[in-house]
Amino acid sequence: MASSSSTPSYRQCCVPGCHNRKNRCPQLPGGTSLLCGCSSLSSTSCPNAASILKLFSLSSMSETVRKIVLRRISRQDARGRDWIPGSSAVICNLHYEERRGPSAKDKNILPTVFSHKTYRTSRLSAIPEIEGICASSEDFVTADPVAVEHNDDDVMMAVPPVCEEECQRKDCAELRDENAQLRIERSRLQVALEKKRFCIDSLTSDAAVKFHTGIVGLKTFNILWAWLEPAAKSIVLFPSTKGVTDQTVERIRLDHGYPARQMSGASRKICLQDEFFMVLLRLRLGLYEEDLAYRFGVSIAYVSKVMGAWLPFLFKHFSKIISWPQTTAGPKWDVLAYFPNTVAAIDCTEIFTEKPRKLSTQKATFSSYKNHTTVNYLAAIDLYTGSFVYMSSGFPGCTSDRKTVEKSGLLELVKPGQRILADRGFKVADLLAERQAFLSIPSFLKGRAQLTGQEALYSRKLASARVHVERAFVRLREFHYINRRQNNSTTQGTLDQIMIITAALVNLQVRLIGERH
Template sequence: MRPVTSAECAAAASIGSPAAVPPVAEAVGMDVAAEASTLGTSASSTSDPHEIGAAVSIVDGNTGSHNVNGGTTGIEEQLELCKEENARLRAEKAELEAIANKPCKPGWVLESDDTVHYYTGLPSVKVFHSLLDLILPHLNQKVKSGRPRQLQPADEFLLVLMRLRLGLQIEDLQHRFRLKAKSRASKIIKKWIPLLACAFKPLLVWPSRRRVLQCMPAAFKAQQTYKNVRIILDCFEFEMEAPSSLSLNTMTYSRYKGRNTVKVLFGVTPDGFVSFVSRAYPGSISDNSITIKSGILDMISPGDDIMADKGFTLSNSELQPRGLRVVVPPFRCGAVQFSTQEVETTKVIANLRIVVENCIMRARYCRFLRNQIPVSSVRTASDIVLICAVLANLRPPIR
């Protein structure tokens, strides 16, 4: 082993001295002083007092108090906004509930003639009010004491017309008019149908021969053979539910339509005015039988002509005593072709009697007659068809 030199001894003594390795406390104090000196320099170099305050708060450790105060203020503002929104929504809900609890009024339908025509089949608002004034005396005679009405007479009148015009279901009417029970809508319809039929029946006027001649269209006047036509007849069938009774099912089954129907006879003047509507009969009845049973032959004067389809094959024994004549298109039972004259006659009569088909189509503007009517409505079928015929007459004339 070599001996230690004097230089090595001096180096070891310098490493172990206190000045070479400072204590931990002194090192930490030096770091904090340096950090404070750096922050002080930054604060002095800026001119914004908020930044200086932020720096001081960081040094003092007070940052948390400032953040908590700002967050509390924001939450309180949001809570106030939520309370205001909640109050507004509650008020809106109460308003909507008040509107929903009120019965439906006809004002939304009576805003214009177009809406009245669509929902009721009437041509204008004025006609609606005129008919209502005509019906009210009949309604007042049938008013009975009892529970207060949910709907006013105008609302009930509108409900019935919408049922006929649009063919709406009872449940639909209940919701539209905000009735408490479905039975209430059925009772209103059951009460109003006979009432309307009684009030509308005088509007089906049987015109005199002079009046018919005055309003005779030019197409009839041009044909000397048909200038004495007083009335044009045709039958109208609409479908009904099949009855559960076998006998009723057989009576109402129409071979022509292939289903259960109700049959009604229409009488129309040459200018397109419905002047006669028979009672409703089962669909199995023939055209001749319904013509005789309806009593229309007793209303026609001697010398008048009746124009009809080829299904009306009335015998001379029924027409000659009354002095009447039936104008029908020629028809063949076998395979013999029509002559040129017969073809021309068929064309002329078909063009003239198209008016009765147009009137039936106008009556069927009420969709209730286009749908399958329930068995419960068959008893009032005569009144319903009469009402629809009057509504057809109230529309603008056929040109």
């Protein structure tokens, strides 16, 4: 409800239908006749107006008196709501009995004469309560302790203290009822919210768990969470994930996912298990932060903080799931008989990125093979189980396969006598020979029309063994986050963490190479 925005230089009575104001011929309520004796209505220069008309400010009245006056005035604003008087609102004395308004000695006199109705009660002491308006004891100047009978317009009440106690009891009872109803409503909404909230318990089958998280079933998820939960309790949600450098990421890796300086972090809106589930959803389905915020009932900024805190933590723990084989002993299936002492098969995969702004960076990251800017990763697959045993850090898209192997650190893991299977592009036989290891790659034509029978059989057997590398990459690509084109704000360290985490999750699935081999 709004009061009048501006007040004219003159003051006019606020009662609807009354136009009495200073220096204007005063009229009875309803505008029936003039009281000043003038022959015609004068709006600005009535000589008798000052002696007849008096104006009383509503703001100078006590709160109880003002409420009763506004109730009797029955004025509404332009929108049909109760009118709120401004500081300059006044009422003329012609609405009072014998035209006598409030005075310094008696401020509790009420107006009774209006064009729409005439009231009989003109004193506040006779009206302790009118239609829900209760007068306090300080508003009574001359209070009569005896009950008084009133007309239909008023209510008969006892002495003011009794009225006040009765009102307090009534208000307390109403508040208690309202509080009980609100508690019931709150409980109902909490139950509804729990049913609506998306969590791991919402998934009722192992197929649903694998689709949303990449983990084969709910039992495996619970085992994995039981392993992570003790350490996850110390995870801190950073105030912001912007501006995190690779040096910071490396420090986070070494210190359980947190910088050396202790930080209080943001308050949690969901439990730790739901945060872990949120990270898996983002990696597996490639959901946007807006989608995850809606599913879990949190803000987009909170989703970003969860990802920034959990990725380093999972990187540290999941790195243990990817380990280089200590021996080449394993099930001897027919293909590997052609390649004794094989420890792994290697190949490269890539993640597409946005085009960088700097031309030098564009040149470094552009892959002529994919015709796009990429980040390349070298991966090694155990041919006895089909699991990832190595995942390198990222390299710019223009880096050759030989440079990738040379700088990745893979050669340091290879022991003398072991064999590596690779594609034709990996011309690293000399690098492996330095470590007394062997490389098996498909045969080259070398200007000939076709391969010899022995070379063709050798290449065909090698392709049969290396096909499991592509099968492993297919499982890796089922984590759709790495299929998206990464924006330039994503750091190299974050992509390295994601590749390690997704490769570890692939290792937790059913064996890629079955017992039949």
